[in-house]
Amino acid sequence: MFCAAAETAAAAAPAAKSRWEALKSSKAGVWCRSLLSDYKEAYYSSFDAVLLERSNQLSLLSPWNRNGSSDGHVQSLVKLRNEGRLRHASLGVLSLVYYADCDPDNTLYETQCSNLSVRWRELHERVLDVGFAGRWWILNSKMQDYDVNDDEFKHLPPHMQVTLPPSVQEVERNESLHKESWLALTLTDEDLETNVIFRKEESTTEESQMKQPKQEGA
Template structure:
């Protein structure tokens, strides 16, 4: 009986001493995380970025002019990228241009503006307008077919337009929040060029400096002079 009690006490004492020893040798959560490959790679990456930032600061102090030029270029690229217009912006500008032309009489409407806007509207109705953003600016270009078209010519990869033909398919360039080609075509959209095509060359071209001048007054008086009809040589 005494021997059995001694054995039990010995086992309890051994288990009691072994548990603290095992608890002391087992590493904690953070110790295990430090040995992970991902953690080691992240720490080395952050260390490299830290050293690179220090080199940038030191280089900027040594060459401030060069640093200002680089910062200005990066800031300019960032502003241009943020101001590059989207596809929805082009559609809104196109509809505004079309509404502006509808308010004008066909006899006073510019043929150049009307033709350009009508062509873009036709391509829009045919789902042939495409948009691409190239960092600092955007492009709108013409696609040969609708994306849902199942014709053989539209699906065959060998019949697709070539890259060399891409400049001829560009419809507009978006930069700093404006579509410049559409804006240029809509300039003087309320002036019909054909209305003045039969006037003399001296009256057809009037510069800004001629407004409210003696030359302009002379041209105004010529307008009221009677028309001289030439006899037919036959």
């Protein structure tokens, strides 16, 4: 019975393999493979674009204002990218960015031998970011408050290191003041009289200053 089952499985294996090869070479198989390849390339390109954008945001700030965690994370990613050590793995709806030991264009034996490449069981230790729903979650979380340097306030007393969001009353008061600043200025009759008196005093002072040199010359 076992021999018959083994013979049946051995006979079915080539047939299954041939069906799989036929499916891969069909129009639908070629389309799916090209779609996955385009998706993988586009997602990795999006990580490069986001990384460069975050790097530019930090470069516009003074080193005294940069968040140390944000700056360190972005600079390490840029360094790995420049060294050609960033890799991308597509898991369907998820995308992973991880680091390798060497540039793939390196011709050393260690970089070309498939037995020395990154193992799948080691991938979780090398993951740098996770892409999902059009976002790179680790990079975005590291860029929170990227323009706040926590070390700048570490010498302050504890009660001055904590900042609280404004209350509802404070927000409403600031909004009302902002709206009032855009209103046209209205003058009362008293303000107009004061303005007229002030102008008369100015004209009198100017006339006296103009007459004074003539008297001295006479």
